[in-house]
Amino acid sequence: MTYTTQMDAARQGLITREMEQVAAKEGIVAATIRDWVAAGRVAIPANKRHRSLDACGIGTGLRTKINVNLGISKDCYDIEQEMAKVRRALELRADAIMDLSSFGKTAEFRAGLLALSPAAVGTVPIYDAIGFYDKELQEIRAEEFLEVVERHAADGVDFMTIHAGLNRDMVEKFKRNPRLTHIVSRGGSLLYAWMELNGSENPFYEHFDKILEICREYDVTLSLGDALRPGCIQDATDACQIQELITLGELTRRAWERNVQVMIEGPGHMKIDEIAANVTLQKRLCHGAPFYVLGPLVTDVAPGYDHITSAIGGAIAAAAGADFLCYVTPAEHLRLPTLADMEEGIMASRIAAHAGDLAKGLPGAAEWDRRMSQARVALDWESMFDLALDPAKARRYREESRPEHEDSCTMCGKICAMRTMNQLLKGGATL
Structure with a gap:
């Protein structure tokens, strides 16, 4: 079957290479993308x-x-x-x-x-x-x-x-x-x-x-x-x-x-x-x-x-x-x-x-934020950089102002809330 446009293909029930590319990026089955294109909503x-x-x-x-x-x-x-x-x-x-x-x-x-x-x-x-x-x-x-x-x-x-x-x-x-x-x-x-x-x-x-x-x-x-x-x-x-x-x-x-x-x-x-x-x-x-x-x-x-x-x-x-x-x-x-x-x-x-x-409430959107929060509570700086919208800027800010304690930053130092709570919840001494 031949088609003129993505919408034409969709209305014929066809799944194009472009629809497959979109489906892979969005984590949605290609048939759903096809149906949305056919309806004009995508x-x-x-x-x-x-x-x-x-x-x-x-x-x-x-x-x-x-x-x-x-x-x-x-x-x-x-x-x-x-x-x-x-x-x-x-x-x-x-x-x-x-x-x-x-x-x-x-x-x-x-x-x-x-x-x-x-x-x-x-x-x-x-x-x-x-x-x-x-x-x-x-x-x-x-x-x-x-x-x-x-x-x-x-x-x-x-x-x-x-x-x-x-x-x-x-x-x-x-x-x-x-x-x-x-x-x-x-x-x-x-x-x-x-x-x-x-x-x-x-x-x-x-x-x-x-x-x-x-x-x-x-x-x-x-x-x-x-x-x-x-x-x-x-x-x-x-x-x-x-x-x-x-x-x-x-x-x-x-x-x-x-x-x-x-x-x-x-x-x-x-x-x-x-x-x-x-x-x-x-x-x-x-x-x-x-x-x-x-x-x-x-x-x-x-x-x-x-x-x-x-x-x-x-x-x-x-x-x-x-x-x-x-x-x-x-x-x-x-x-x-x-x-x-x-x-x-x-x-x-x-x-x-x-x-x-x-x-x-799009699928996967909140998961990105959840993973960043997990990295923050673990004070896992490398994971935070990897998850950041702008990893280079986040890394540069960290490097420009190094803290005394690596499990903190120069804003709070040893009284970092994450650091304090991690130590307490693990049964260790704080500060």
């Missing part, structure tokens, strides 16, 4: 041309995954530096990497990324269109936007952010419902400008069937972008955000009818007490499709620390059912992230994802 981004891919699954019942954003820009055009980030992101076990390049030799960077990365690779084609055609935004034709989508698919990109929910009706709704920070999605703002300048419909919405044909041919997963995500606390959960979400739910059904896999992108900036309700709303309106969130950032006043504001929101979102966290670095809102910024963002996002998995 997506396996796996372009047929991404030869180096080691597939991962994203969706309900699986570990919360994290994405790392990279890419070259006009002000920071250093392909080698971005490739160094790719290598480090893979070392730190990022599940996916998005190339957000917006200037210059984007194809060269994308080819290098796809050749190197076993993690899923995503792009936002509209970012590339302006540089690729070397035209003013207004001059780009609708069919040219679609040509960039096809070029990225042919290159081997596994998932693409397509802002198809921002149609003419949504533009009018946006005008009737003013926001403090307007449209903060880069792709959304570009499309809004293009639509207004040309008096035309969003080409990604108008020609959505053509996009589905491209995605089906190469098995590209659609990441339906939230052009109207809130860019500040005040704009969260407003009429524009929710109306776009309804449209994304309709587009999800259209994609599934063509056996195209879908993820839904979500907010954004949002108060803590709104996050769980937003996850529930997305899952309901978008029929259980995997939910991919940027943060959410739970306050607007922490530039330089937005990896923390994002991790707080990401943990809450993951616990409530979000499936995929887009990392945020300390450089958010300020500059292109450095390698060090990226590392901090990845670790903050991985902590949030695991915290969410603990709350979800």
